Amino acid sequence: MNKIFINARFLTQEVTGVQRFAIEISKQLKQIAPAGQICFVSPPNILHKGLSSELEAIVVGKHTGHLWEQLDLMQFLRSQGNPVLINLANSAPILYGNNVVTIHDLAVFHNPKWFSLPYRTYYRFLTPRIIESSRLVFTVSKAVKGEILSKFDLPKRKVQVIYNAVSGSFKRSDFQRPATKAKYVLTVSSLDPRKNLRNLILGFTQAEVTDHDLYIIGGKSAAYASTDLERIIQNDNRIKLLGRVSDEDLPGLYSNAKLFAYLSFYEGFGLPNIEAMAMGTPVLTSDIAAAKEVCGGAAFYTNPNNINDIATTISNLLKAPALLEEYSNKGLSKCREYSWTNSATKLYDAITKL
Template sequence: MIYINARFLTQPITGVQRFAIELCRSLKRSSYADRIQLVCPPNVLHTEIAKELQALPVGSRSGHLWEQLDLPVFLKSRGNPVLVNLANAAPLLYNRNIVTIHDLSVYQSSKWFSFTYRSFYKAVTPVIVSKALKVVTVSNSIKKELVDRLNLREDKVEVIYNGISELFLSGVPAENNKENYILTVSSIDPRKNILSLVRAFIKADVKDHDLYIIGGKAAVFSGSGLEREVMGRSDIKLLGRVSDEELLRLYSRAKLFVYLSLYEGFGIPNVEAMAMGVPVLTSNISSIKEVCSDAVSYVDPLDVDEASNEIKRLVGSTHAQKELSVLGLERSKLFRWEYAGEKMLKLLFHE
């Protein structure tokens, strides 16, 4: 039996949790389903998903304490099976881990995370990857970082790309359903660079168009200047978190998707937009260029003038929108959770 650390079921869904949930769905649809068991803390947040994936609650603690204490005790009672960890962490005192590291953002900037968070992950990440049986990551760009920064052998690191949820594969909306807004989807934190996007949108001055920002916003305003930029503007709408159904509707009707992140492991929102036939303008950073290839338009995420000019050009060019839409749709076909599941099964069962 292979066990999966399903602590992610206790966390709000961002890109990391989406990867874990969708990959587990793919695994549980496979012929190996009866050889795979998810285990989770008792404080599950996503109860319907836990039920769907047949996650087994174990222990009494939550968070890191559950992961570091309750989970290893349970596994030892089951004969020390292989444990698959899908969300950047693993039990330090357990020696049969497969560990997924989505990125090494804690090493990039001291401004992106709290001191405590950054210090914790900078301390534990080298330990868990060095002890792991295998390390999984979501792009060759991050694989190179893992090899170079943490001194891992290349053959120890397996790349498994993210996929696109079935929600986004239900068909491309007709062009006449498009509305006059630009969309971004992001867990809002400093590395997502929302402030530069807002400034580029304001500077572009595209008439009769709004900017819709989807994502948690509780911590973004503190000292960022974003609140000051947005205040009093009716054309910039902070929508917070939305349901999957509402997310699908907003993707499907957007005229342009813009994602100016400073650092990514993969960049799921770009691929979701591409799969919906939405033209994409995004950052010219290595992992995004690997994933999106020539199917999107690129800018320097720190160059507000360049981003502003490209927003204006794309909004004003039906031809450019159609061209990117076609290229994006074709590129997005490479990313399916079925393919990710097949790669994970091959890693787990060597078949």
């Protein structure tokens, strides 16, 4: 039995969609693989102590961040005989020759202005090199697979799709909708220019519905270019910036929303869309390739660049409760097509065939 190592740097990071993927896949791999086959390796600055204990992660090295990944992790792997290393979160030790990497999207190549200069400089340098040198490349949608194959000279068999899914905490039956509650539209995203919160906010404020609030869940990151969103938000007391919320509180916030809106300019998958579906909340999302692939006929679509379209669509939907209920049921059915167990099994099978 060959031992497989997993780059668990995600244990040191705040949870966004990329880290959620890494966490859920890791939990499943821990169950799928024979005892002792998989070893999770982490830097010392772990944020998620309980998860680290669950995965039985080991701490190696003294550095953190990119330096740990490029130096400490690689040195440790060489001391172990250069085993397969699974990297689940867009990054990998660049000089290591036995990588398997997951690339969630190619956003840094679409619009550099979405990201801070240090972030985009690093990832525009790193991404091509780890894609071309890795033994296998996983990604989270056929849309991104097509982008990778178009941009890089790779054989098709080297790039495989493993979808995101919904974690077990997202169960509509666990949350009873109260008889009286706040009326709100919900969005969940980092305060990232790519997520297009500006147009969503402007569309919401222009919509012909005045009895709903807009709840925005998400935090800031140094990775993203600065925005003036907070100033815009301050001009309308119906817009509620909730910041990061706990995994325990998030499902209930999805469940009680009248509509979930996720209007990114670009996505690799768009995990919040299917999380909302799992909670029975109808979804309005962007008419972009990945969203259409993932949501199919179970979501409403609008042009993320057109504020008038966004405003009109929000107005029409909030005035059509029967239509919202129809798409609530469609979403509940659609999200069942995605499974962390199936995705992790596909990854594990591919790794064991190397």
